[in-house]
Amino acid sequence: xxxxxxxxxxxxxxxxxxxxxxxxxxxxxxxxxxxxxxxxxxxxxxxxxxxxxxxxxxxxxxxxxxxxxxxxxxxxxxxxxxxxxxxxxxxxxxxxxxxxxxxxxxxxxxxxxxxxxxxxxxxxxxxxxxxxxxxxxxxxxxxxxxxxxxxx
Amino acid sequence: xxxxxxxxxxxxxxxxxxxxxxxxxxxxxxxxxxxxxxxxxxxxxxxxxxxxxxxxxxxxxxxxxxxxxxxxxxxxxxxxxxxxxxxxxxxxxxxxxxxxxxxxxxxxxxxxxxxxxxxxxxxxxxxxxxxxxxxxxxxxxxxxxxxxxxxxxxxxxxxxxxxxxxxxxxxxxxxxxxxxxxxxxxxxxxxxxxxxxxxxxxxxxxxxxxxxxxxxxxxxxxxxxxxxxxxxxxxxxxxxxxxxxxxxxxxxxxxxxxxxxxxxxxxxxxxxxxxxxxxxxxxxxxxxxxxxxxxxxxxxxxxxxxxxxxxxxxxxxxxxxxxxxxxxxxxxxxxxxxxxxxxxxxxxxxxxxxxxxxxxxxxxxxxxxxxxxxxxxxxxxxxxxxxxxxxxxx
Numbered sequence: 438x439x440x441x442x443x444x445x446x447x448x449x450x451x452x453x454x455x456x457x458x459x460x461x462x463x464x465x466x467x468x469x470x471x472x473x474x475x476x477x478x479x480x481x482x483x484x485x486x487x488x489x490x491x492x493x494x495x496x497x498x499x500x501x502x503x504x505x506x507x508x509x510x511x512x513x514x515x516x517x518x519x520x521x522x523x524x525x526x527x528x529x530x531x532x533x534x535x536x537x538x539x540x541x542x543x544x545x546x547x548x549x550x551x552x553x554x555x556x557x558x559x560x561x562x563x564x565x566x567x568x569x570x571x572x573x574x575x576x577x578x579x580x581x582x583x584x585x586x587x588x589x
Numbered sequence: 590x591x592x593x594x595x596x597x598x599x600x601x602x603x604x605x606x607x608x609x610x611x612x613x614x615x616x617x618x619x620x621x622x623x624x625x626x627x628x629x630x631x632x633x634x635x636x637x638x639x640x641x642x643x644x645x646x647x648x649x650x651x652x653x654x655x656x657x658x659x660x661x662x663x664x665x666x667x668x669x670x671x672x673x674x675x676x677x678x679x680x681x682x683x684x685x686x687x688x689x690x691x692x693x694x695x696x697x698x699x700x701x702x703x704x705x706x707x708x709x710x711x712x713x714x715x716x717x718x719x720x721x722x723x724x725x726x727x728x729x730x731x732x733x734x735x736x737x738x739x740x741x742x743x744x745x746x747x748x749x750x751x752x753x754x755x756x757x758x759x760x761x762x763x764x765x766x767x768x769x770x771x772x773x774x775x776x777x778x779x780x781x782x783x784x785x786x787x788x789x790x791x792x793x794x795x796x797x798x799x800x801x802x803x804x805x806x807x808x809x810x811x812x813x814x815x816x817x818x819x820x821x822x823x824x825x826x827x828x829x830x831x832x833x834x835x836x837x838x839x840x841x842x843x844x845x846x847x848x849x850x851x852x853x854x855x856x857x858x859x860x861x862x863x864x865x866x867x868x869x870x871x872x873x874x875x876x877x878x879x880x881x882x883x884x885x886x887x888x889x890x891x892x893x894x895x896x897x898x899x900x901x902x903x904x905x906x907x908x909x910x911x912x913x914x915x916x917x918x919x920x921x922x923x924x925x926x927x928x929x930x931x932x933x934x935x936x937x938x939x940x941x942x943x944x945x946x947x948x949x950x951x952x953x954x955x956x957x958x959x960x961x962x963x964x965x966x967x968x969x970x971x972x973x974x975x976x977x978x979x980x981x982x983x
Contacts, residue, residue: 470634471634471659472662474656475659477740486723519612523605570740
């Protein structure tokens with residue numbers, strides 16, 4: 438887009454955008470080959486005890502509506518293209534949270550023949566949440582860290 | 590005017606879709622709102638675990654096999670441990686076997702409540718989803734207090750278990766079970782009396798006894814159609830000979846029956862846990878397991894929350910397994926989904942899909958079938974991928 442606004446206006450507009458983004462990021466969840474453990478913990482974060490929605494974060498079905506991609510598991514050869522496609526479908530600016538040890542390094546599945554490797558080998562990752570699986574608190578902390586980094 | 594041939598209209602769903610949390614691709618042929626044909630395509634979560642287990646030692650392989658599925662990780666480890674112990678001719682102390690069953694039944698509680706939440710969520714009944722997941726946290730706390738982790742608890746080791754149950758943990762479990770029993774009674778009341786919810790479940794996805802036998806349905810899916818099959822009853826393993834299980838079946842075979850069977854299994858699991866805690870055998874919790882397992886092959890069967898789980902283990906006498914074959918219950922139940930889907934509305938598909946408690950990471954195994962009349966084929970990755978694309982293009 439052409440940047441034709443005067444500098445102070447542009448700055449104000451950017452501030453408003455960031456404010457809107459931080460207060461209500463919509464997340465999409467994709468399992469690129471995980472064992473389910475991280476997925477059920479992500480689902481647990483939106484249920485009453487942890488309640489991620491109090492931060493304005495909502496799990497969303499379509500990649501076209503999402504700001505944050507929460508990705509679990511090592512990337513299998515089958516799901517590699519699909520993961521890249523989901524990432525491409527998301528509108529800019531977009532952020533990726535890799536949940537679980539396998540998303541970081543391949544984890545327990547390191548060396549299995551159908552594993553491409555970590556998520557960062559396919560798409561750029563902003564926040565890593567380690568653990569096998571990470572506790573729901575850790576996942577919330579990871580997303581909160583992402584929001585914190587956006588403020589800067 | 591020439592009448593045009595009615596074309597098949599195909600609704601593709603997946604692999605990334607809002608209904609299920611795991612990737613799987615479905616194609617429903619529809620005539621208006623009614624589904625006339627269904628196909629499924631899996632393999633997105635195929636990681637090569639069976640081959641990976643061959644490159645790891647017996648102890649490391651157990652760590653890997655626990656991660657076949659994060660929801661029922663304990664039964665996978667139990668099946669593998671039982672098989673390896675049978676090969677090594679190691680007798681596991683009774684207290685260890687009882688703790689295995691205890692953790693297994695706690696896992697069944699957590700898995701069934703998880704399923705209940707997800708399945709009612711597909712029906713749009715989010716209140717019950719939130720209720721059941723809130724109450725599931727009680728089981729998660731118990732599992733965490735017992736083993737140190739919420740999921741993938743690693744309670745098993747070869748030759749026994751890693752954890753012991755002390756009096757405090759025992760009291761915590763009994764306290765938690767009391768709450769859970771009341772809540773389960775409430776769920777049973779809701780799924781059998783709530784008028785709007787019954788509209789989504791009663792008479793939907795009905796599978797007759799004959800169909801269930803023909804399609805090889807296992808676990809609660811089969812038991813809801815009257816198939817009297819449960820490994821814990823037919824071939825009791827671990828401590829089940831001492832703590833017998835009552836078989837829970839239903840004859841209606843529809844989604845409502847599956848809800849009722851699974852919730853009644855919650856009561857049964859609670860009863861077994863209480864009985865185990867009451868009559869916990871004393872003694873050691875581990876025996877020594879040799880690093881090298883003698884040559885031989887074995888099959889071990891256990892009852893996972895979703896049905897019968899089968900492990901084939903072969904040892905060549907080394908410190909690594911020679912072959913591990915896993916057959917999971919979800920794989921057996923897919924046939925029933927694709928058959929019962931036909932004739933229902935497209936809107937009922939998420940309910941029918943989740944009615945079998947599908948688990949993709951469980952069922953994505955690869956098998957190469959070599960026929961005697963065909964020459965052995967060697968595929969490289971690129972040609973296999975192209976073959977796959979061509980095959981599914983039709």
